[in-house]
Amino acid sequence: MPPTSTSTTTLLPPEAKPPKSKSQPYYSVHPSWQDVVPIAQVDQAGALAAIAYSPRYSEAMSYLRSVMADTEVSERALALTEDLISMNPAHYTVWIYRMRVLRGMWTGAKAAKVDEADEKQEAGDEAGEIDEALWQNIQRELKWLDEVSFRNLKNYQIWHHRHALVDLLPSTPDTTAFTASTPSQSTETTTSDRHKKASTAAPLTEATKTRLLKLVASEQTFLAQILSLDTKNYHVWSYRQWLCMRFPSFLLPSYTSETPSSVAGTYRSHPEVAAIDAMILDDLRNNSAWSHRYFILFGHHELTYSNIHGVILKNVNEERLLHKAGLVDMPLIEAEIEYTKQEIRKAPMNGSSWNYLRGLLSHSALDISTTRDFCEEFLGPEKDLWMDQYVDVESEDSETGEKQTERQQIGVRSSHAVEWLSEIYAAEGTEEGRRRAKECLRSLGEKWDIIRMGYWDFLGEKMEEEWKQKDA
Amino acid sequence: MSLVSGPGRGGTHNQDALPDQLKLAVDQHVRYIRNLDTRKDELQYWLTEHLRLNGVYWGLTALHLLGHPEGLPRDATIKFVLDCHNIDGGFGAAPGHDSHMLYTVSAVQILATVDALPELESSKYGGKAKVADFIANLQDRESGTFAGDEWGEQDTRFLYCAFNALSILNMMDRIDVDKAVAYVKACENFDGSYGRIPGAESHSGQVFTCVGALAIARRLDLVSQDRLAAWLSERQLPNGGLNGRPEKLEDVCYSWWVLTGLSIIGKLHWIDKSKLSNFILRCQDTEHGGMSDRPGNMVDVFHTCFGVAGLSLLGYPGLRKVNPMYCMPDDVVQKLPYWHK
Numbered sequence: 001m002p003p004t005s006t007s008t009t010t011l012l013p014p015e016a017k018p019p020k021s022k023s024q025p026y027y028s029v030h031p032s033w034q035d036v037v038p039i040a041q042v043d044q045a046g047a048l049a050a051i052a053y054s055p056r057y058s059e060a061m062s063y064l065r066s067v068m069a070d071t072e073v074s075e076r077a078l079a080l081t082e083d084l085i086s087m088n089p090a091h092y093t094v095w096i097y098r099m100r101v102l103r104g105m106w107t108g109a110k111a112a113k114v115d116e117a118d119e120k121q122e123a124g125d126e127a128g129e130i131d132e133a134l135w136q137n138i139q140r141e142l143k144w145l146d147e148v149s150f151r152n153l154k155n156y157q158i159w160h161h162r163h164a165l166v167d168l169l170p171s172t173p174d175t176t177a178f179t180a181s182t183p184s185q186s187t188e189t190t191t192s193d194r195h196k197k198a199s200t201a202a203p204l205t206e207a208t209k210t211r212l213l214k215l216v217a218s219e220q221t222f223l224a225q226i227l228s229l230d231t232k233n234y235h236v237w238s239y240r241q242w243l244c245m246r247f248p249s250f251l252l253p254s255y256t257s258e259t260p261s262s263v264a265g266t267y268r269s270h271p272e273v274a275a276i277d278a279m280i281l282d283d284l285r286n287n288s289a290w291s292h293r294y295f296i297l298f299g300h301h302e303l304t305y306s307n308i309h310g311v312i313l314k315n316v317n318e319e320r321l322l323h324k325a326g327l328v329d330m331p332l333i334e335a336e337i338e339y340t341k342q343e344i345r346k347a348p349m350n351g352s353s354w355n356y357l358r359g360l361l362s363h364s365a366l367d368i369s370t371t372r373d374f375c376e377e378f379l380g381p382e383k384d385l386w387m388d389q390y391v392d393v394e395s396e397d398s399e400t401g402e403k404q405t406e407r408q409q410i411g412v413r414s415s416h417a418v419e420w421l422s423e424i425y426a427a428e429g430t431e432e433g434r435r436r437a438k439e440c441l442r443s444l445g446e447k448w449d450i451i452r453m454g455y456w457d458f459l460g461e462k463m464e465e466e467w468k469q470k471d472a
Numbered sequence: 473m474s475l476v477s478g479p480g481r482g483g484t485h486n487q488d489a490l491p492d493q494l495k496l497a498v499d500q501h502v503r504y505i506r507n508l509d510t511r512k513d514e515l516q517y518w519l520t521e522h523l524r525l526n527g528v529y530w531g532l533t534a535l536h537l538l539g540h541p542e543g544l545p546r547d548a549t550i551k552f553v554l555d556c557h558n559i560d561g562g563f564g565a566a567p568g569h570d571s572h573m574l575y576t577v578s579a580v581q582i583l584a585t586v587d588a589l590p591e592l593e594s595s596k597y598g599g600k601a602k603v604a605d606f607i608a609n610l611q612d613r614e615s616g617t618f619a620g621d622e623w624g625e626q627d628t629r630f631l632y633c634a635f636n637a638l639s640i641l642n643m644m645d646r647i648d649v650d651k652a653v654a655y656v657k658a659c660e661n662f663d664g665s666y667g668r669i670p671g672a673e674s675h676s677g678q679v680f681t682c683v684g685a686l687a688i689a690r691r692l693d694l695v696s697q698d699r700l701a702a703w704l705s706e707r708q709l710p711n712g713g714l715n716g717r718p719e720k721l722e723d724v725c726y727s728w729w730v731l732t733g734l735s736i737i738g739k740l741h742w743i744d745k746s747k748l749s750n751f752i753l754r755c756q757d758t759e760h761g762g763m764s765d766r767p768g769n770m771v772d773v774f775h776t777c778f779g780v781a782g783l784s785l786l787g788y789p790g791l792r793k794v795n796p797m798y799c800m801p802d803d804v805v806q807k808l809p810y811w812h813k
Contacts, residue, residue, distance in 0.1 A: 041568065065568070093570050096623045160625055232720065234668075234675060241672060285719040291673035299671045306658075306670070313670045314660040314696075351706060351718040355663060362662050451712075454741040455705050458698075 018083045022054050026083075027063045032076055038062035039069065057087050068097055073104030085148065095157040099164055106137050130170055130208050141165055146222055150229070159235040163242060166219070169212065172204060172247055216250045219243060220271060227279065237288045241295055244272065245303075252296055254329070264331035272296055284343050287352040294356060297332065298363045323365035333364040341374055348378050348414035372424050378417035380410060385418065385443045387411035415448040426463055437463060480504065480757025482724075482775075483767025494753035496788060497761065501776060502540045504761025505531045508773055509544075524566040525556050529578035530777035536585055536801050537780050537792050550588045553579050557595045561602035562621075573610060573620045576603065577633040584640050585804055604643040607634050616651030627668055628659060632681035635688040636798060642809045644689075653691050656682045664699025676707060676716040680729040687736050687797045701739035704730050712747030713766065723765045724755045724775050727782030732796040735785055749786050752779050 011031045018026050027033045040062050060083055067077045081098035084091060142165060149158050204212070223240055230236065244251040253270040254263045267273055273296065279289040302316045311321065322328050340357045344350065361368055380387030389411045395404055412418065422440035425433045438460060445456035486494060508531060528549065535543035555567040556579060562571025563579040580603065583589050593599035610619045610630065618630035631652055638644045658670045659682055665674030666682040679700070686692055707714040707730045713722025714730045727748060734740045755763045755775070762771030763779035777799075784794040795802040805811060 092572075096570075099623075163625070232717075234673065238668065238672060287718040287720065288673055295671055303671050312654075312658045312660075314657070314662070317662045355718060359662055451708050451710070451744040451747065452705050452742060454739075454743070455702060458742065 018060075018086075019056070022056050024056065025059055026056065027059055027080075033063065036063060036066050039065035057084075060084050060087065064094065064097070068093075071100070073101050075105075077101050078105070082144075089148065089152045089155050090157065092157055095161050099161060102137070102141060102165075106134060129205055130211055134168065135211060138165055138168060142218075149222075149226055153226070153230045153233070156235050159239045163239055166215070166243070167246070169215070170204065170208065172212065172249055212247060213250055216243070216247055217271070220251075220275060224275060224278075228282075231279065231283060231286055232288045234288070237292055240292060244296060244300065248300065252300055254301075262329045262331040264329065264335045267297070267332065267335075280343065284347055285350050285352055287355075290352045290356045294359050297336065298359070301327065302363070317362055320365040322363065328364050330364065333360055333366070336360055344414075345377075348417065351416065354414075354416040354420075367427075368420060369424050369427060371420065375414075375417040375420045375424065378412065378414040379421075380412055385412065385439055386447065389413055412443075412448060415444060418444055418448060422459065422463075434463075434467060477764075477770035477772045480760030480762045480764075480771040482755040482757060482762075482764030482769055482771055484757050485759040486754065486756065487767075494750055495758075496753060496780075496783065496790070497756055497758040498538050498540075498790070500758060500761035501756070501763075501780070502535060502538055502543050502761070504771070505535055505773060505776065506543050525553070525563060525575040525578045525582075526565065527773055528552065529582050530773045532582055532585060533799060533801075534773070534777040534780045537784050537794055539790065539792055541586075546586050546588070549582065549586060550591055553582050554591065554595050557597045559597050561598055561604075561606035563603075571606060571621060573607065573618065573630045573633045576606060577637045579603075580637040580640050581798065581800055584808070585800055587804075589641070600641045600643065604638060604641055604646045607637055608646040610634065611647050611652070613648060613651070616648060616653075616655035618652070628656060628666070628678060628681045628685070629668075631656065632685045635685045639688050639810045640798075640808055644810070649689055653686065653689050653694070656685050657694050660696065663703050664696040665703045673717065674703065676704070676714075676726050676729045676733075679704065679733045683733045683736055684797050692737065695737060697737045697739070701734060701737055701742055704733050705739070705742040708743045708748065712744065712749075712751035714743075714748065721766065722751065724752055724763055724782070725765065725778040727752050728778035728785075728799065731782050731785050732799075735796040740785075745786050749783060749788060752782055752786075755779055 009029060011034070012026070012029050014031050016026075016030065027036075028038070038059070041058065060080065064080060064084060067074075067080065078098065078101050081094050081101065084094045085098070088094070142162070145158065145162055145165070149155075149162075152158060223236065226236055227233070251272050253267045253273055263270075268277065273293075276289055276293045276296070279286055280293070283289075301322060302313055305311070305322055305325075305327070306313045306316050309321075311319075316322065337357070337360055340353055340360065344353045344357065347353070357371070360366070361371070376383055379385060387410065389409055390407050391410050392405045393408050395406065396402070397404060418440050422437045422444075425440065426437035427433070441456045441460045441463075445453045449456070508527075528544075532544055532549065535541060552567075553563070556563045556565070556569070556575065558564055558571045560571050562573070563576045564570050564572065565575045569575075580589075583591060589600070592603065595602075598605075607618075610621070611617075611634065612619065612626060615626070616631075617626045617628065618634050619626050620630045634647060635644070635649075635652070638646060656666075659666045659668070659672075659678065661667055661671075661674050663674055665676075666678040667673050667675060668678050672678075683692075683695060683700070686694055706718065707716070707726060709715060709722050711722060713724070714726040715722050716726050716729070731740070731748075734742060752763070754767050755765070756779075757764070757771050760771070761776075762773070763776045764771045765775050780791065781794045781799055784791040785796060793802040794800070795805040798805050
């Protein structure tokens with residue numbers, strides 16, 4: 001049990017910061033904390049063991065329990081959360097409490113009840129402005145959070161905290177398109193339903209727009225830095241996707257569901273697209289980057305449509321609803337198909353790029369047969385389905401007459417291409433097409449992707465069934 | 473239950489074993505799990521206090537599947553679970569911790585596994601009705617999905633936890649199941665797989681939660697079974713292990729998340745089962761016990777649980793049959809009133 005101070009205890013000077021040492025007491029001997037009675041761990045035996053190993057941590061936790069019991073909102077409570085986060089950043093409750101303290105301090109809500117803080121927030125929203133003090137506060141907390149994020153790359157709570165922080169900013173009029181209260185669309189929830197009121201909010205002032213643009217740009221810079229250290233972190237990409245939905249007019253190349261004109265000409269220079277280009281250039285096997293690319297160019301249109309028309313996302317895609325409504329940006333699709341083919345040629349076995357191509361076809365209702373020539377690029381000479389990728393080619397040196405062998409890459413270079421061709425050939429409806437389709441599956445099950453033999457067998461049987469029915 | 477890693481490392485003491493020589497080191501794993509609760513002198517024990525109840529669930533489940541349910545003392549386990557019960561009806565990660573969906577489902581699963589669900593009624597904070605209250609209050613009645621607690625974000629993981637716990641308690645009528653099912657449906661992507669929110673990147677962990685939830689709700693008709701199974705089968709890498717997303721590394725816990733999806737929709741034969749089995753066995757430390765995410769890394773109770781569960785799903789001899797929807801012994805699940813209709 002951390003000792004309560006007596007008149008004989010020497011207190012630390014008021015400016016003393018928490019020590020790095022695991023064993024030195026701090027809160028119990030700090031002048032600003034003398035009025036607080038720490039609450040020990042419930043499990044007595046455990047408490048003793050904890051103190052024996054890390055008195056600093058268990059001391060800090062016992063003071064946290066005390067301020068949380070009183071829902072204290074103060075600078076010292078904030079500092080305590082920062083101290084605990086530095087010792088144990090994965091402790092979820094500490095983050096939640098930190099946000100409550102911040103909200104309380106920033107809005108003057110004494111009891112730190114988030115609902116009260118939200119009411120004060122809404123007043124600001126309706127004026128289309130950001131309160132100066134709030135803006136500065138958010139900036140300061142973000143700066144602190146950036147540093148913590150770099151030190152704790154695998155931590156999830158950090159991203160939820162960031163989300164809650166940035167969500168304090170006013171909605172932009174188009175935010176409603178993505179956070180409207182329809183069943184299929186409710187995503188991250190703040191504890192308020194501010195966004196539902198966004199459509200009645202005043203339009204943003206120029207000053208506010210400038211600030212939001214600045215914030216969005218600095219978020220993109222920060223995200224680029226964090227992602228360079230942990231390129232596929234699902235929490236980071238989730239946050240990024242949320243940010244795009246929260247500020248679509250600033251982050252998405254074309255954010256309305258109407259596409260009056262194609263973005264194909266200029267879209268590659270759009271900052272968010274350029275950011276993804278850079279990530280794919282760095283690692284073309286980054287599935288998260290490809291997934292985000294799909295989202296910013298096409299997925300968010302599908303979501304908007306899904307929202308507005310009350311159709312679930314899967315059906316929007318399966319039933320080609322955007323295509324039927326004339327809402328597909330075909331020049332953009334074509335540009336992206338070319339881009340993807342280029343990336344596939346660099347790494348023909350990369351599943352992420354092939355999945356993306358599949359998504360493009362799906363979104364635009366283009367038939368898979370349009371990729372036939374492309375897929376056949378990855379077969380052996382004369383569209384051979386069995387030749388090994390590398391072949392030792394013998395030749396004779398014309399001068400010395402010496403025999404040499406050279407490794408050349410001329411055989412099948414992509415099992416994905418073979419899989420696609422089985423579908424393409426089967427759809428041709430000819431005897432030759434069917435024969436080729438079956439041969440594709442056989443080559444996959446026997447040579448190129450043996451581990452998935454069960455799946456190729458299944459596809460073969462399914463094909464036979466379909467043909468039997470067609471021929472009947 | 474300590475969530476520290478080590479001391480063992482996956483792949484040690486069996487590197488030279490021939491593929492068909494690899495065996496499950498049952499006794500060592502049992503000893504490893506039993507010892508975890510005695511490691512209170514390590515700082516990591518306290519830094520992972522916020523996961524403690526989950527840790528008990530992982531360790532207990534592994535012991536039951538390994539055929540050693542006596543490995544953790546039943547009475548002490550029940551007492552620990554009840555000590556985590558809070559006034560709002562939910563359970564925290566450890567005594568004195570705030571309630572959260574994740575620990576509430578662990579509490580319910582643990583009690584069900586040791587056949588102690590009636591003990592809930594002896595809690596001073598109310599019995600299963602109170603627990604159901606806590607869970608039901610976390611449903612967003614508009615979107616259908618669930619939050620983890622009153623402060624945190626919404627995620628289909630919590631939706632799955634709600635279905636899991638409430639079906640065990642046979643109190644699914646306390647929530648709007650249809651709305652929740654509709655939300656899960658909205659999380660399906662064009663590749664047949666699932667992300668954490670509509671439009672998010674497909675991820676094996678989300679497949680487990682979404683398909684598991686649909687299976688519990690008896691709505692597997694909503695799954696694009698062939699397309700999903702194809703995506704899941706693509707998770708198998710040449711070394712036999714499974715990954716969570718395209719182009720990522722294998723991890724033993726995906727032997728569970730991916731495998732349950734394939735098992736539930738009847739497509740286990742779309743992967744190479746013996747290669748996966750060998751991969752899991754290579755993740756063991758056969759002397760110190762425990763399993764790691766992949767050979768060479770430190771072991772921990774989380775990966776031990778899911779490695780053993782994966783082997784059970786693959787039919788490894790001598791293991792108790794696991795239920796793919798719950799990651800609990802199947803015989804326990806079959807006896808539940810919800811399934812015993």
